[in-house]
Amino acid sequence: MPNQLINETSPYLLQHAHNPVEWYPWGEEALSRARDEDKPIIVSIGYSACHWCHVMERESFEKDSVARVMNEHFVCIKVDREERPDVDAIYMDAVQAMGVRGGWPLNVFLMPDAKPFYGVTYLPPQNWVNLLGSIRDAFADHRADLAQSAEGFATELNLSDTERYGLKQADPLFAPETLETLYRKVAVKVDDEKGGMRRSPKFPMPSIWRFLLRYYDVTGNESTLRQVTHTLDRMALGGIYDQLGGGFARYSTDDEWFAPHFEKMLYDNGQLLSLYAEAYSLTKRPLYKHVVYQTIAFAQRELLSHEGGFYSALDADSEGVEGKFYTFTTPELSEVLGDDYDWFAELHHLTEAGNWEHRNILHRTQTNEAFADRMGWSPGELTEKLDKTYARLMAVRNTRIRPGLDDKILCSWNGLMLKGLVTAYRVFGEPEFLTLALRLAYFLLKHMRDTRNGRLWHTYKQGRARQAGFLDDYAAVIDGLLALYQATFTESWLTEADQLMQYVLTNFADPNDDLLFFTDKNGEELIARRKELFDNVIPSSNSMMAENLFTLSLLLDRPTYAERADRMLGRVQPLVQQNADYLTNWAAQFALRTYPTAEIALVGPDADAFRADIDAEFFPNKVLSGTTDQSTLPLLQQRGPIDGKTAIYVCYNRACQLPVMRVAEMWQLVK
Numbered sequence: 001m002p003n004q005l006i007n008e009t010s011p012y013l014l015q016h017a018h019n020p021v022e023w024y025p026w027g028e029e030a031l032s033r034a035r036d037e038d039k040p041i042i043v044s045i046g047y048s049a050c051h052w053c054h055v056m057e058r059e060s061f062e063k064d065s066v067a068r069v070m071n072e073h074f075v076c077i078k079v080d081r082e083e084r085p086d087v088d089a090i091y092m093d094a095v096q097a098m099g100v101r102g103g104w105p106l107n108v109f110l111m112p113d114a115k116p117f118y119g120v121t122y123l124p125p126q127n128w129v130n131l132l133g134s135i136r137d138a139f140a141d142h143r144a145d146l147a148q149s150a151e152g153f154a155t156e157l158n159l160s161d162t163e164r165y166g167l168k169q170a171d172p173l174f175a176p177e178t179l180e181t182l183y184r185k186v187a188v189k190v191d192d193e194k195g196g197m198r199r200s201p202k203f204p205m206p207s208i209w210r211f212l213l214r215y216y217d218v219t220g221n222e223s224t225l226r227q228v229t230h231t232l233d234r235m236a237l238g239g240i241y242d243q244l245g246g247g248f249a250r251y252s253t254d255d256e257w258f259a260p261h262f263e264k265m266l267y268d269n270g271q272l273l274s275l276y277a278e279a280y281s282l283t284k285r286p287l288y289k290h291v292v293y294q295t296i297a298f299a300q301r302e303l304l305s306h307e308g309g310f311y312s313a314l315d316a317d318s319e320g321v322e323g324k325f326y327t328f329t330t331p332e333l334s335e336v337l338g339d340d341y342d343w344f345a346e347l348h349h350l351t352e353a354g355n356w357e358h359r360n361i362l363h364r365t366q367t368n369e370a371f372a373d374r375m376g377w378s379p380g381e382l383t384e385k386l387d388k389t390y391a392r393l394m395a396v397r398n399t400r401i402r403p404g405l406d407d408k409i410l411c412s413w414n415g416l417m418l419k420g421l422v423t424a425y426r427v428f429g430e431p432e433f434l435t436l437a438l439r440l441a442y443f444l445l446k447h448m449r450d451t452r453n454g455r456l457w458h459t460y461k462q463g464r465a466r467q468a469g470f471l472d473d474y475a476a477v478i479d480g481l482l483a484l485y486q487a488t489f490t491e492s493w494l495t496e497a498d499q500l501m502q503y504v505l506t507n508f509a510d511p512n513d514d515l516l517f518f519t520d521k522n523g524e525e526l527i528a529r530r531k532e533l534f535d536n537v538i539p540s541s542n543s544m545m546a547e548n549l550f551t552l553s554l555l556l557d558r559p560t561y562a563e564r565a566d567r568m569l570g571r572v573q574p575l576v577q578q579n580a581d582y583l584t585n586w587a588a589q590f591a592l593r594t595y596p597t598a599e600i601a602l603v604g605p606d607a608d609a610f611r612a613d614i615d616a617e618f619f620p621n622k623v624l625s626g627t628t629d630q631s632t633l634p635l636l637q638q639r640g641p642i643d644g645k646t647a648i649y650v651c652y653n654r655a656c657q658l659p660v661m662r663v664a665e666m667w668q669l670v671k
Contacts, residue, residue, distance in 0.1 A: 004029075009461040010080040011406045012048040016057065020067035023078040026087055034075040034112040040139050041110040042070060045079040045088050048406040049250075049263035049313040051322055052122045053105045059125045066129055073136045081106075082312060082410060083459050085470060086519050090528050094153050095119035109135050114527050115150035157528035161515060165533075165575050169514075172570040174593040176218075178577070182587040183215050183224070185580035190227050191255070195234035197581070200255035204235060204248060206271040207539045211584040213278060214591035214620055225282075232279055236291045237364040242326060243348070244362065244394050246294030247302075248272055249316075250537075258363050259356050262316040262323040262403070266303060266413040267538050269295055270310075273420030277427040282618035286379075287367055292424050296433060299417070304436075305409060308443035309460065310417050315404035325403050327359035328393070336396055340389050347371055409460040411448045411469055414440060415476025416538070422483040426615035434487065441484055444477055445496060454503050455520065468523045471516055471532065474504045475544035482551050487615075489607060489626040491633065494555060501552055501561070504545065514567040515542050533572065539585035542568065547589055554599050554623045557634035557654070569593070592621050596652040598670045601635040602626035604646025613663045619670070 004024045005017040016023055024030035026043070034041045044061075046053035060066045070076050081088035081104065091108040094116040101121070108119040123131060138146055161167055186208065189197050196202040209228050216224045235241060238257030240249050248268050249260030273292055280288035303311045318325040330352055334341050348362045349355055355363070366374075372382040418440050425433035448457045448465055456469030456477065481497040484490075508516045510531075518532045518541060532540045546568040553562035569589060576583045576590065600622055602610045607626040614624065625635040639649055639659075647659040650669045660666055 005078060009459070009464060009466070010048075010083050010408060011404070012046060012050075012053075012080040012082075013078055015048065015054075016061065016078050019057065019061045020064050020071075021061050021076050022067075022071045023076050026077055026079050026084055030075055030077050031114055034110075034114075037075070038112055039073065039075050040112065040135065041077060041114065042074045043077045043079060043087070043091060043108045043110060045081050045091065045106040045108070046104045047080060047082050047313070048404065049265065049315045050104050051261065051263070051316045052103075054317060056105050056122050056128075060123075060128050063125065066125060066132075069129060069132045069136075073132070073139075082406075083408070083467060085472070086523075086526060086530070089518065089530055089532070090157060090526055091116055091119065093157055093528075093530070097153055097156050111147060111150045113150075115154040117146045117150040117153065154527055157530070160513070161531050161533060162513065167571050167575060169567065170570045170573065172566055172573050172590070172593070174590060176594055178573075179215065179218060179591055179594050181577050182580040182590055183212075183219075185577070186211065186584060186587070187224070187227070189581050190231075192227065192230070194255055195231035195257065196255075201251045201253050201261070202240075202255055202257060203251040203537055204240070204268055204272060205537060205584075206268075206275045207535050207585040207588065208581070209275055210278070211588040211591060213282065213618075214588045216282075217618065217620055218591055218594050228279065229283060229285070232276065233285075233287065233367065234365075236276070236287050237367070239356075239361040239363040241291070242298065243364065244326075244390050244397060245302075246291075246296075246298035248295070259361060260323075262326055264298075264314045266299070266310050266312050266410070267416050269299060270413065270417035270420040271538070273417075274423040277420075277424045278618060278620070281427045281616060286369075289428065292428065293430075296421065296424060296436070300436065302405075305407070307447065308439035309409040309414055309447070310440070311405060311407045312410055312413060313406040314402075315406070318401050318403045323356075323359070323361070325397065325400050327356065327361055328396075329359055330354060332396070333360060333393075336392050337389055340385065343375065343385075344389055407461065409448075411444065411456050411458050411460075411473040412476045412538075414444055414448075415473065415478075415480045418444070418480030419476070419483050422480060422487050426483070426487050426612075429612050429616070437480075437484060437487075441481065441493065444480075454499060455507070455522075456500070468520050470520075471504070471508050471518045471541035471545065472538065474500050474508075475541045475548060478504075478548045478552075479544055482548065482555070485555070486624040487611070489602075489611070489624075489628075491631065494633070497548075498552060498556060501548065505564075513571070514564055515571060516545055533575070534579075534582050535585040536582075540583075542572075543583070543585040543589070546586075550589070550593075550597075551623055554597060555625060555633070555635065595621065598622040599635055599651040599654070599656075600624050600666070600670075601639055601649040601651070602646060603630075603636060603639050603649070604628065604641035604644075606646040610646055610648060610663055614666070617667075622670070 002017045003022050005013040008025055079087050092102045096102050100119055103121045108116050110116050191198040212224050212228050234257045240252045240257050240260045247264050250263050250265050251261050253259045253261055276288045276291045316322050337344055350360045354360050368382050369379050372379045421433050421437035448460050456473045457465035458467040458469045458473055478497045478500050481493045485493040507520045515531050518530050534540055546565045549561040549565040576586045580587045605628055607628050625633055627636050641647055648666045649659050650657050
């Protein structure tokens, strides 16, 4: 018999709907039952592409003997961390306060009032059963101690960020000296030999390399650029990147970018599109263009819904085996490739026994240019050979049982994808990229916005939107819309972005602080209301929102937006200076603000062509506004073509220089 998860839309919850555990979704029904029956609560948090979540389900949650213990003594709640990042964040903070290293599956034990007292990640079945018995006995025999512990953790969770980190309001200091301090904090942890940060496993962490690109733009420090390009090369050539089909896995389990944890997440790939497109605009490396085009093709082929939104993730496992879909045995490769096997094996580091668990991960360390030179071929000859061999291997791979698809559509992740598609269009000018971006923007505003009050929904599946949006939903969508306006000069996108910003300032504000809450004041009340400050694999919602406020302030001449962004940056500056490697999206803003931002207005019949010429070059410290005719937008008001020809107006701090008529002349003004 199915449990209470059977009516949910989350693929992760539905995976557990036929467990013998009497799972409930997070909500008042389960919480009320815990209070009424005076039972402790198990909150088990994971996501559909999580390998160890699957393992724990098979070993424990599918076993009748384990389920009997859980059902008799606990109220059991399953949470999809991607649907409920607010619940996940609170209990992850609690577990880390307990001294436990966080991860998923995250299993947290709560008192009947939902306050946490203990937590663990994955446990083998016997350890899990033993823990259940210990918790059951402690709840019966030492309840007062558990309640006191839970109260302490709840108090810790409710500390304000000012109290927690000693943050004080101060004016931000935008200066080269500040930027140098931030750079040194990050650079010392970069792995100059293998790329990425000096740790294992290795995550892509796009905001780190985005910050370093902006630092390079300000300083021209060539060693910084080498750090970025070496990392991007290693990731693009490594096993973390799907050499056949495109797209990045979530992380590399080793420090060589070799063996990935094979799940593919939309949030990684959306951000990495932006990063590689930006890096191409600076370096013009063919590898980066290849990554962008192939990753968009992957997302379009495997994650795009018929309505225009993108699904969340592909699982690491297929047929119960991690990576089986993506890897090959040596006999398979030899049979498919024939005479091409030897050079292909050399390029991809294949071995007779298999380079990973008796199978082969396609993994490279040399660019096409370097390997072709070694073989005495031209780069074009190697590209032709690779296209043919990859096509043959893809034909074989496409006959296999595919990894599971998490087909819920998340607002924030689609906002990141929107920004990635728009950035790719701005750099490469590929019309298909803009078509995908426009379709996605229309989808978000039609299906993931509540027409009654203007708020965003967080998740959507099969025609049903649910869960009030979180701050990261607004931050990512606003960022994508601002990029879309600057790519198309269609003013409605700018209007939509500003309307969402006004909703945020009304409903996410803290009356005692300029930093914004993660949850809407009209949303569900949990045991704590948190703010998101630290940048992780996704930048923090507050850091993204500060950048959005500043960009909107320039495009719409809203000084109050810039003032608020400055107060946010001033509040966190001491924390960023101490921990820049964990706050790199904040650090990127200090890089951009070291010098004034160029406000560039393009007015005339060639505004779109001029925009394309400007965007083809790396120049992050700018905002673009444009029209082929006339506009009431502040940067465009009372400005027009000159003698019928397109004019370029460059302004700093709302003071404009004389117009110029060619993009080359504009570069002289801004450089």
